[in-house]
Every structure is written in C-alpha cells, then in structure tokens.
Amino acid sequence: MSESSHAHAIHRDDFGARLGMWLFLVTEMVLFGGLFIAYSYMRSKYPAEFHHAGAELNATLGITNTLVLLTSSLTVVLAIVAIQRGDRRKTMAFLATTLGLGLVFLVIKSFEWATKFHHGLYPNSAHLATLPHGEQVFFGLYFTMTGLHGLHVIAGLSVLGYMLRMVAKGEITQDRYVHLENGGLYWHLVDVIWIFLLPLFYLAA
C-alpha cells in the first residue's frame, strides 16, 4: 500500500490510453479501406471514364493541400517533442501552427468544391445525371471520400484546439501528455488518408 501514501496516487495507464486510441484508429482505417477498395473496383470497371473525370480536378490544389497537411503533421509531432522537454510556449506555438494549417486545408478544399458546384458538379445535380455512368461513380466517390475526410479534418481540428486549451491551462504537462499524443495520432491518420486520396483522385485517375 505504498502507493496510497503518495499524494498523487491517481491511476494512470498511458500505454492503455494509446492502445485504446490505436484500436479506434484501426476502425477508421477499415472504414476508409473499404472506400479505397470500392474505388479500385470501380476504377477497374470504368478506366476511361475515371481518366476523363479525373482531368476535371485541379491537381495543383490537391498537391498544395498535401504539402499543407504534411507540414501540419510535422508541427503536431514537434509539439509533442516540445512538451516532452517542458517547453510549454513552443508546444502551444506548434499546435497553433497546426490549427492554422488545418484551416488553410479546409479553405482550399472549400474553394475546390465551390468550383465543382459552379460547374454543376455536385451530388444529385442535373448536369451530373447527363454524364456517363462511370463519371457519375467517380464524382460520387470523390465527394464521399473527400467529404468524409473533410469531416475528419474538422473533428481533428476540434480535438487539437481542445488540446491547445489543455496545454494553456496546464492540464497537459511534461509528465502527462498522453492526451496530446492521442490527439496527434488522430491528426496523423487524417494526414495518411489524404496521402492516399491525392494520387487516387488527382494524379493517377
């Protein structure tokens, strides 16, 4: 009973927390994995239509957003290095950078979608109904997968925004930062999903 005599004998299991997060993340991987498999099958069925519809997408915006997300992933992991060294100001600066980059991603994405909408390309639009079946499938997958990914970006930004608050309030510290690690893990998964979306829709279609 030596632990109970300790002033701060709170049960904590950082490894268990990370394991729980990873178990959640693998369900996310299966969710997107299923969509990737759907994409692969449809692409093998409609190669010409996917090629034609893919030319409609703006590769420059896709590549820019890839660099934005890769950099935001770096700043999250640097925030963890900073908290491990007890540098709270740097942790907050790196996290704020990540939040800013995540917002840049969403702004670019919204411009991209707005252009598509302007061209009459949105789910269930009259123009989309006139396109060949394979192109309808392509845009269906495009809006589903980038839309679901976009929701994950918004969720990730909310989580990391809360982490920034916790660091500011001193609830995440050098000795206890598993929340920040798990928030970062989620953000990296969002990045990994986009790493696959870029070539699927913008480059190889």
Add this chain to the structure above:
Amino acid sequence: MSDHSLASSEHADDHGVEHPGYGTFVKVWLALVVLTGLLVLMSHFGQSYAVWGLLILTPIKAGLVFYFFMHLKYEGALLKGVVLVTLGTLLIFFALLFSDVAFR
C-alpha cells in the same frame, strides 16, 4: 543537432526509451515532401507511371508517417501487431475482391 540529442537524453519516458529530437521529424518531413514531388513527377509521364507511383510511393509515405510521426517505431510489439493485422485484413479483402473480378 547535438544540443537536441543532449536535451532528449535527459527526459527518458516510462519505458526508459529516449525521445527523438526535433531533427528526426524534420528529416522525415523532408523525405515526405521529396516523395510527394517524385509522385507528382511520375504522374506527368503518363497513366501507368502514375499508377506505379501510387502503388509504390504512397505506401512508403504512409509507412513513414505511421512509423515516425505516429511513434510506432517507439512502441512495443502489441501496437505494431494491431496495425499490421488491420492492414493484413484489408489486403486480404482487396485480394479476395480482385480474385473475383479477374475471373468473371
């Protein structure tokens, strides 16, 4: 980076493993940017190159993020196993689907 490695050695975590410094992750990020550039370059040479780029470079990029950014390098066999079993399961689904499609 010698001051970083010096600082990191002062803060070992509960497993007694040293934390990597800023430099490690900046290098990984540089590798990711270079691989992205390579992927874009390959896609300019035509569709088959783009697909090969997708099949080879993208898993490497994802692997770098998993291994370094998501700290799998510093985790034990259990966490690594959870991820590998998931990826293996997806690969099996993928193979099953295409073994069906290929013989229709």
